[in-house]
Amino acid sequence: MDMSMPSAGLKSALFPDSGASDRARINALMEEVFQCAQGPGNALDDGISCLAQVLYLMYLARARKATSIAEVGFNIGYSSIAFLESSPQAKVTSFEINTEATVKSAKEFIDSRYPDRHQLVYGDSTQTVPAFQIPPSSEGFDLVFIDGGHDYPCAKADIANARRLAKPGATIVVDDLTPWFKWGIGPTTAWDEAVRDDVVTPLEYMSDSVAVSRVEGPAERAWAVGQYR
Numbered sequence: 724m725d726m727s728m729p730s731a732g733l734k735s736a737l738f739p740d741s742g743a744s745d746r747a748r749i750n751a752l753m754e755e756v757f758q759c760a761q762g763p764g765n766a767l768d769d770g771i772s773c774l775a776q777v778l779y780l781m782y783l784a785r786a787r788k789a790t791s792i793a794e795v796g797f798n799i800g801y802s803s804i805a806f807l808e809s810s811p812q813a814k815v816t817s818f819e820i821n822t823e824a825t826v827k828s829a830k831e832f833i834d835s836r837y838p839d840r841h842q843l844v845y846g847d848s849t850q851t852v853p854a855f856q857i858p859p860s861s862e863g864f865d866l867v868f869i870d871g872g873h874d875y876p877c878a879k880a881d882i883a884n885a886r887r888l889a890k891p892g893a894t895i896v897v898d899d900l901t902p903w904f905k906w907g908i909g910p911t912t913a914w915d916e917a918v919r920d921d922v923v924t925p926l927e928y929m930s931d932s933v934a935v936s937r938v939e940g941p942a943e944r945a946w947a948v949g950q951y952r
């Protein structure tokens with residue numbers, strides 16, 4: 724987990740980097756939820772987004788005018804904070820398999836900070852995402868973030884199942900396109916197949932906070948942004 728402040732700005736073609744004040748504010752929020760989730764006796768795993776990615780997700784959601792957002796993989800809520808901070812209108816639905824105290828404490832923090840704007844659906848996303856009912860008043864999610872189970876079958880299922888819940892042309896972000904790490908093989912394979920099969924159109928690849936034409940190692944963090952077709 725890298726909680727350090729990036730010295731350089733994000734270099735994305737999808738939005739302008741909005742600067743230092745956001746970094747300090749979002750970093751403080753991440754520290755707050757971290758302390759809250761850590762609690763006495765709670766143990767954190769290392770599946771946590773870095774500050775640069777949280778800022779990226781916030782700016783992306785804002786630039787795409789996404790207010791109805793779904794994410795697979797909540798953990799301690801960093802990416803939820805990104806989306807909830809993108810706009811006061813943003814609402815987030817998270818799918819999470821882990822029911823331990825760290826997750827529950829983070830959920831309490833999110834609810835106290837963003838009342839009535841966050842829903843957490845517990846269970847295995849390969850079951851809960853297909854079973855999820857979009858309210859009749861909604862056209863579906865306009866942004867989905869795939870960052871749950873990193874094995875290939877799960878990543879593949881999440882990309883396919885989230886499409887049913889998404890508006891046509893919704894934005895999709897798939898994390899961990901880093902096949903040189905063992906946890907990056909599943910998401911990378913699933914993403915490449917989604918592009919090949921015309922499920923998504925790629926918009927941008929990010930590698931260590933810089934937009935690239937194709938992700939290549941070595942990089943610590945890499946993800947893809949696309950649009951559902």
Ligand SMILES: C[S@@+](CC[C@H](N)C(=O)[O-])C[C@H]1O[C@@H](n2cnc3c(N)ncnc32)[C@H](O)[C@@H]1O
Pocket residue numbers: 770771772794795796797798799800801802803818819820821846847848849870871872873877
């Ligand atoms: C990398 S973390 C998510 C980090 C979070 N999106 C963020 O950026 O702060 C991955 C999360 O996915 C959850 N997860 C793993 N397999 C899952 C599954 N099959 N269904 C739902 N959640 C799952 C894990 O419990 C873990 O909390």
